[in-house]
Amino acid sequence: MKKTVLALVLASIAAGASAHKPWIMPTNTFIEAKEVTVTIDGAISDQLFEFDTNTMKFDGAMVTDPDGAVTAIPAPTSSRFRSSVDLKLPKDGTYKVSLVSSNTMGSYKLGGEMKRFRNEADLPAGATDVTRSTNHTRIETFVTANKASMGAFKPSGEGLEMIPLTNPTELRTGETARMRFTLDGKPLANQPFSLIAGGVRYRGVLGEIRLVTDAKGEAAIKLPSANQYWLGTSYPNDQRKGPPENGAKRYSYTATLAVLPE
Template sequence: MRNNKMIKQLAIAVALAGVAVAAQAHRPWMIPNTSIIETDREAWVTIDGAISEGLFENDFMPLKMDGLTVTGPDGATAPAPAAVMGKHRSSVDILLPKDGTYRITLGANNLMGSYKLNGETKRFRGNDAPPAGATDVKTTTMVQRQDTFVTLNKSSDGALKPTGSGLEMVALSNPTELRAGETAKFRFQLDGKPLANFPFSLIPGGVKYRGTLNETRLTTDANGEASFKLPAPNMYWLSAAYPANAPRGPGVEQPAKRYSYSATFEILPE
């Protein structure tokens, strides 16, 4: 009996440790103050961005939102105003001049690499170049993209058209019209080509109040598409990476390019 009790306690401890590790992951996100605006007056949306342990909690550091763009209902893309960076979050106010759905996108390319010098492996990133005499130089470009969405008065699909570049989610269901219990359909593609059997996940906000991630893991079909029943109402963070589940760490050969994608959207009550 005592051994069984000890085994149960150990299992609980391991499970809690796994939750703690998962909860401590730092995730970058952008979130609008609202995803649906209904007004006949001048309309604005505020986008906050941060990197945090708790989703949508300003508990670590601000997200650098240089290069933020806005794609309007007509499909035209323009630079967003400069964001204000605070201690724990960044924030930007964006004017919405016409009715329809908008996509707010943050993209970044970061170079990372390693080299050997005098028998020792060293790492570098950005514009830093390996010193003279360096050997076995290896580089990986990290291509990152984040999206969030907002609709003014009536939804549209002009802003949802794919760019055909990098890893992206094509929203076949409007991301501002998602309701719990209904079915949503998304497609994932890389440089315009559908990604079959591609994994992605959804995590709802409010992790600190639950004590668990409540992550939903999904996979696309042979056409790179996934249809799934929408979970309970909340703000959600969707994430995906390519190559999926690629090994990392010292001594592991890295691909020339790695892609990451995330999106924030709201699931409304039924």
């Protein structure tokens, strides 16, 4: 397949300009052992992959095993700045850890007074002039036990997803990785997304790599230097200010990927 990246720009943006970013990250992405256990940490941070802002709640987090079976993760432990969970990986192959949420919020009028709600269940009977918007979020990372496989990557067909076409636990600097983005199961053409390496605090610049998918919703990326990378994208990708329009739906996707040395 023709290797296509429509745009590749290295943007040296001041580290202080970066917004808080959510992420989940394993202690290792490729583990070779007779009995495999990995720790997954989650946080929302200003300095990428630093525990400096808020913990990541693991409510509803799921793990997809190498055969595509989906189960809930064990109960995590949480502190002020991070959540952690130990996962046993009983089968050889690649696992996907996902945290997916969909939240509806908006405003309404009741008794002549305008009020806001943060959950559809909080909308009272008798409310009028209701406006609402929905945010659908997916946060992922990947871990391999002993040998890489591709069975965990079957898309759900819901929301904004990244489907790896190259196993995301076998990424090495200088090689090419391929992936496809979809929205509700359909290829997302001309979709911008970003890669940001960890260590922003020590670089002093964000070092954002900006890319765009092709007409098939795919991208082929020549992998940069070895590091942990945050991959992020959202749809729609406009930068309009102010409250969303009534009925608006917004989607976001983030993943943590490790690029290993040659």
